[in-house]
Amino acid sequence: MAYHGLMMPLAVYVFRRNKETGAPVTILEIGIDKGIGMFALLNNLNTFRASYRYYGVDIELLTGVREAVKYMIFHPDCWAGLREEDSLVYLKNDDKIYDVVLVDGDHSYETVSQECKMLPNRIHKDTLILFDDYYGGKHGGVKIAVDEFLQHNKHFKALNVRAGATRLPAELQSMTAPFEAPLAVGSPEVLDALSASVAVIEKNIVSNSGLP
Numbered sequence: 743m744a745y746h747g748l749m750m751p752l753a754v755y756v757f758r759r760n761k762e763t764g765a766p767v768t769i770l771e772i773g774i775d776k777g778i779g780m781f782a783l784l785n786n787l788n789t790f791r792a793s794y795r796y797y798g799v800d801i802e803l804l805t806g807v808r809e810a811v812k813y814m815i816f817h818p819d820c821w822a823g824l825r826e827e828d829s830l831v832y833l834k835n836d837d838k839i840y841d842v843v844l845v846d847g848d849h850s851y852e853t854v855s856q857e858c859k860m861l862p863n864r865i866h867k868d869t870l871i872l873f874d875d876y877y878g879g880k881h882g883g884v885k886i887a888v889d890e891f892l893q894h895n896k897h898f899k900a901l902n903v904r905a906g907a908t909r910l911p912a913e914l915q916s917m918t919a920p921f922e923a924p925l926a927v928g929s930p931e932v933l934d935a936l937s938a939s940v941a942v943i944e945k946n947i948v949s950n951s952g953l954p
């Protein structure tokens with residue numbers, strides 16, 4: 743499972759946050775691969791005309807992904823930039839503060855726990871963090887690292903957002919649970935806002951199956 747299905751409610755969440763604060767929403771995604779999550783999110787945000795700054799980092803950025811972003815149309819208050827770099831180097835040298843962080847790079851305990859140690863310098867009290875494959879990764883490394891993060895950052899709570907993740911029929915969701923489900927981390931208010939955005943999407947399904 744991946745967090746792809748969350749790119750619809752996440753876009754609602756970002757749109758609402760943008761309207762609430764009046765400022766562009768800053769988004770960091772660690773691990774882009776073919777850009778399934780990124781393209782869906784950027785397309786949804788552009789459709790909603792939300793104002794945002796998207797920063798994507800991948801240790802091995804695919805040329806086609808960089809090319810495709812170059813040919814997308816962005817509204818003047820929207821921006822997406824990609825960088826080929828190890829997330830740990832990126833986080834060490836970065837000085838930005840993000841409203842949303844998507845962690846989907848190397849799913850080992852060693853890397854995720856290092857990312858989790860650096861993240862507090864890059865977030866604020868109302869940042870939403872999505873950890874993909876919370877229950878996956880080698881030897882459950884993501885879960886151990888994220889649980890440690892939660893222990894050290896008591897302000898942040900966790901919400902299992904499997905229901906809003908990759909769209910599987912309900913009976914299949916229960917069969918695959920809890921493997922590789924994403925976990926949302928944020929303040930109780932932020933998690934409520936995300937849940938409300940999931941509900942908006944579940945009540946008004948706007949997804950296109952792409953089938954003829």
Ligand SMILES: C[S@@+](CC[C@H](N)C(=O)[O-])C[C@H]1O[C@@H](n2cnc3c(N)ncnc32)[C@H](O)[C@@H]1O
Pocket residue numbers: 744746772773774775776777778779780799800801802827828829830846847848849853
């Ligand atoms: C599961 S894929 C990401 C999927 C993507 N988020 C999506 O929505 O489809 C993991 C990606 O993380 C990248 N990666 C692995 N280790 C990394 C690291 N230390 N820093 C940055 N990216 C890393 C890999 O190159 C790979 O493209």
